[in-house]
Amino acid sequence: MTRTAVIAGVxxxxxxxxxxxxxxxxxxxxxxxxTESVIEELAADLPEPGEGLAVPTDLSDVDEIRAGFATVREEFGPVDVLVNHASAASWQGLLDLxxxxxxxxxxxxxxxxxxCSKEAVGDMVESGGGTVIFTGATSAVRSLGGTIGFAAAKFAARGMAMDIAQEYGPEGVHVAHVVIDGQIDGPGTREQHPDRSGDTFLDPDEMAETYWHLVEQDNIDTMPFEVHITNGPQNTEFL
Structure with a gap:
């Protein structure tokens, strides 16, 4: 089965x-x-047998999101998988933000x-099912104090994920929320955290396999809602 997937926030x-x-x-x-240049380069370099499409989109702009999904449908057809992966850094407390x-x-x-969910789930209901995955964080389930903007957005996303799962699960739409409990390894991450050992970082390729496993479960009756990704008790800094 060839699926059309949208990753919102790359x-x-x-x-x-x-x-x-x-x-x-x-x-x-x-x-x-x-950032158009980043997604265009990545879209051209995706491994086979897949195919990539760069859709420059400001995910804070409703009209741009809707136009983006229209572009996807025109090029690839209805959406089968959505990953709500975008977030905006907001690391100040109540009185400073x-x-x-x-x-x-x-x-x-x-x-x-x-x-994004409204656009994608509409397609999924018409086609008989699909998968929506929300990228969460520790702050989606347990506020850390002093990051009120980030926590509020992540709590909101988790609540939406749960509500969509309850409403559209019976129609074959698998909705999952992934709690990322740790620092993701990436360009510049280790330089930003020189005091931490390498085994305290989360491997993004291994994490992506967890997401794909959720997609593969879109045709079963009993669906997991929440997955918690961490690298063990040595991790002392959470997002």
Missing amino acids: GPGLGESLARTFAAEGCRVALFAR DVEEFERAWAVGGRGAFV
């Missing part, structure tokens, strides 16, 4: 690993991100995921 690290893994499994992969930054975090991680 950059170096896990987003790139998701694209490569899904393509290697035969998916037509649409890459949504603001301004309204504009709070709203930006919510616009990307909350409203953006809502619009």
Whole structure:
């Protein structure tokens, strides 16, 4: 079965690993991100038998998201898989965070995921099923204090994932939420954290395999909702 997958929020690290893994499994992969050069290069370099499509999209802009999905349908057909992977960094506490930054975090991680899900699930219901995966974080289930914008957006996304799962699971739409409990290894990560050993970082390629395993479960009656990815008790810094 050839699936059409949208990865909403692609950059170096896990987003790139998701694209490569899904393509290697035969998916037509649409890459949504603001940085056009990054996704165009990645789309051209995806492994066979997959196919890539770069769709420059600001995931805080409702009209751009809708236009992006229209482009995907025109090129690849209806969407079978969506990964809501985008988030906006917002690392300040209540008294330091301004309204504009709070709203930006919510616009990307909350409203953006809502619009993407609405577009994709509409296709899935018509075609008889599909998979929606939300990339979460520790802050989606346990606030750390001092990151109110990020936590609010991640809590919102988890709540939406749960609600969509309950509403559309009976129609064959598998919705899952992945809690990333650790620091993802990627370009510059180790330089930014010189005090940490290499085995405390999460391998994005291995994480992408977990996401794909969720996609492969889209045709079973009993579906897992939440997966918690961590690298063990040695991990002391959480996102």
